[in-house]
Amino acid sequence: AQSVTQLDSHVSVSEGTPVLLRCNYSSSYSPSLFWYVQHPNKGLQLLLKYTSAATLVKGINGFEAEFKKSETSFHLTKPSAHMSDAAEYFCVVSNTGNQFYFGTGTSLTVIP
């Protein structure tokens, strides 16, 4: 069975400071993992994906995530938060059947 746990429902950072959004996964298989972002009243946009290549994955808008099998984690980071990063972030695990399992989301607030 596949599932993800997003450890924080809400994260608040100051503009220009680092962002850390935490995600742990559970998977019976070698997982494919994704991070998506959803801005208010918008659809979901893919930030990055891990599919068993490099463990450090770089995505759009300066985000990156590191796959750590020993910790079953796939945390999302960004060195310096921007106001436009304020949004809802979803960690997703998928199996070979192409079915996506979403976490409950982390709401990121960026304080000016």
Added chain:
Amino acid sequence: KAGVTQTPRYLIKTRGQQVTLSCSPISGHRSVSWYQQTPGQGLQFLFEYFSETQRNKGNFPGRFSGRQFSNSRSEMNVSTLELGDSALYLCASSSPSTGGGVYEQYFGPGTRLTVT
């Protein structure tokens, strides 16, 4: 390439009615998935269609159904609407899959359904 489009964007229906939502995937994408997003339950998988066949199904009642046409466009139907069906319904398409492997999904803007 044009993105995933969903129509209508907003819909208001009354309990007991039925509704049909439409999704046009990115050109060349053969897999279309549907999700329900609510504040209480988050994002829940409804079903996935690939080459006009339902390949995966989530844990939703039979009132929720879908289909896919030969041009990969998909429709989702909800019959006998309940208040709890009020949600954002998201459609996503994936690049061609031969039945295995995982491909990132590209999401449309969603259809906001309100049931009164």
